[in-house]
Amino acid sequence: MNSNRNSAAAPPPSNRTRSSSNTGSNIIPSASIVTGSPRSSIISSASQYTSGLTTTSSFSSIDEQQSHTSTSNSSAIDFLNNSIDDLGIIDTLDFEDFDDASLDHENLHRSREVLIDSLLKSEEAYTESLELVMRIFLQPLREDATHTSFNFLGMKKMVCTEREFRWLFGNFEELVHIHRLTLKSLHERLRIWGPTQILSDVFQAWFPNLECYCTYLDNYAIALTTYERLAKYQPFKKFIDTAHKDMSLKGSSLLSLIQLPVGCIDRYVDIIAKLAEATPSMHPDYAGLHNSKLWIHQFQKNIQDKLLDADNVDQVLMIHQALVGAPFSVRAERRLVMQGRLSRVVLNTRSMGEERHYILFSDLLVFVRPKTDDKTTRLQYKGHLVLERARVRPLTKEEAGGIAHCIEIVSSFSGVDNLNTTFIAAPTVHILYIGSDAERNNWVAKLEKVIASLDKIAAAKHAQATRRMIQSRAPKGSITRSPDSTISAESYCIMKEFS
Structure with missing residues (x-):
């Protein structure tokens, strides 16, 4: 049900600024364990030895020089052969074996960095999408819905009533508020980021605020059906068509942006789980991230029925939009x-x-x-x-x-x-x-x-x-309670x- 939910409609956010990690400076890649290859190091020593033998005394005879040179060259060759034999022993050593742990640690560190960067960018894009709804749709519609003066002769009509406004947006403004705080806390933590910095405490500060998604999902069917009905009302349709021309929407519609929050919890579940798995067991945030993973999974499970119901509402709406002549x-x-x-x-x-x-x-x-x-x-x-x-x-x-x-x-x-x-x-x-x-x-x-x-x-x-x-038919005051809301809720x- 619904596949566009996990991708925010806002334009790509700007790159974040945070301190660079120093983890890599303490870990030497396997190719940099020595300044040169072991073989070139030994051959260099042999060439220095032989070059020192070329300086001979001027008082020596030619035969003595030749004999001495021959003996010296023989010694140099023996030395080189012995060095080559020694090199065979060195070649049997697997230098990469000494650095497997370092490479694994570096790969995990890079995976964490990628996931944290992905988390930040997705949260920035998602929050920006919510802000677009506020600026382009919600605030103008609220002003119109609370406007009580009507230009009768000019046939000015209200785009939507105050009740329709509440049905359409539900607690959308509450979502915007908590994600502003969420993004702010994420930015503050990443300003002091380092290889041993923790993030789970930031997640755990978010979690209580996610309860507002239960309210949003409870109103989801009413929001979508209200939109579908209002879309056939000419003043609302004219307002929406004009608002959709805003270039910052980049082709997104109010309907798609209203549907977007349904995928937020799944996004958190995915990225927190991956971040927990990419954190080494010796990292100070290992236990905290795994606790966060358990919490968000449990929360997703608790609201699974609401999420599935939202998917069903999306399917019903798609079918109705495809129906012709119903x-x-x-x-x-x-x-x-x-x-x-x-x-x-x-x-x-x-x-x-x-x-x-x-x-x-x-x-x-x-x-x-x-x-x-x-x-x-x-x-x-x-x-x-x-x-x-x-x-x-x-x-x-x-x-x-x-x-x-x-x-x-x-x-x-x-x-x-x-x-x-x-x-x-x-x-x-x-x-x-x-x-x-x-x-x-x-x-x-x-x-x-x-x-x-x-x-x-x-x-x-x-x-x-x-x-x-x-x-x-009863006398006034004899019956004080109306069962309307109970029956409606039951239905x-x-x-x-x-x-």
Whole structure:
């Protein structure tokens, strides 16, 4: 679900300034253990020995000189041969063996440096992306939403209401604030960076602030559906189209920037885990980084359901954006349950119709025909079944007119989405061919779960309506508590079971 989350949309941040590491100065690479090769060192000594023999006395006879020179050269050759023999012993030594530990330490040090640099650059880019949302979208929209004067004759309209503003951004400003502090603490630590400097205490200071991501993820479905609805409202669309021309966005949209925070925790998990693994066991930050790794992994596990739900919301939104001609819009409670290519069976003719792509959401079953134009896939709407109070059952081969692996869906409603009903007809019967018994059982189980949940929500709404009616007829002051929020929350939780 969602692949653009881990890459920030901001332009590449400037290179950081920090003190250079001195670790390498104390570690001599294997190629620099000696100033020259052992062989050249011994040959140099032999040449100095022979050159000293060329200076002879002028009182010596030529024979004496030749004899002396011959003896001297013989000695020099013997010395050189002995040196070469000694060199054979030296060649049997593996000089790299003496420096394996140093090389491993240097490689780990360089890996840490790369990871820390990556952490800083990604945090800079991410924070800059959040700042772009603040400057280009959030602040101008807040000013408009809180503006109470209207130019009626000039037909001036509000881009979004204050409530829509809260739905759209949730606690986004809180995210911006904590990441400003996060980036500041990271810069302060890297100004005094050294080979034995620790970073885990900085991470552990961040961790309590990450709880704000739970709130952001809880509002995520509402934020995306609010954006999708507002995008069809002309004043908002005009504002967004103008804002998207800002060159600093570099092609990013408000929607993609709203989706960006969902990948932040995964980014931290990845880089902190790699940093812990790249830290030597003797490093003073080894234990702290491994504790940080355990903490961030546990936090990710605790919010895994929220992250998966956010991915599901992204998938639902992508499907809705690809739908062409659908009479319903995206809803915050809607989740994707499953999808596949099925064929509708016509009992009268005992034949199968054209294969369609069926998409099971948490409230309805949609069938479409995919069309690809210029590498863009569009889903041509062909119909849908409202699943509230529907019935589903597997059919035998005889019941399906001799066709195996079929199911029957009896829908209580047909027409437009039940929340915006403009047409209601008699119950419709859909018989679908599914490739195998295993697939058929899976579809039946998922459909039954969706129908049961919808029926439970319908019952809760009916109970709520009954209580409201009782409240309206009761004397004033006799009933003090309204159950609206409880029922709404219950319905929302039921719909989220399918994420």
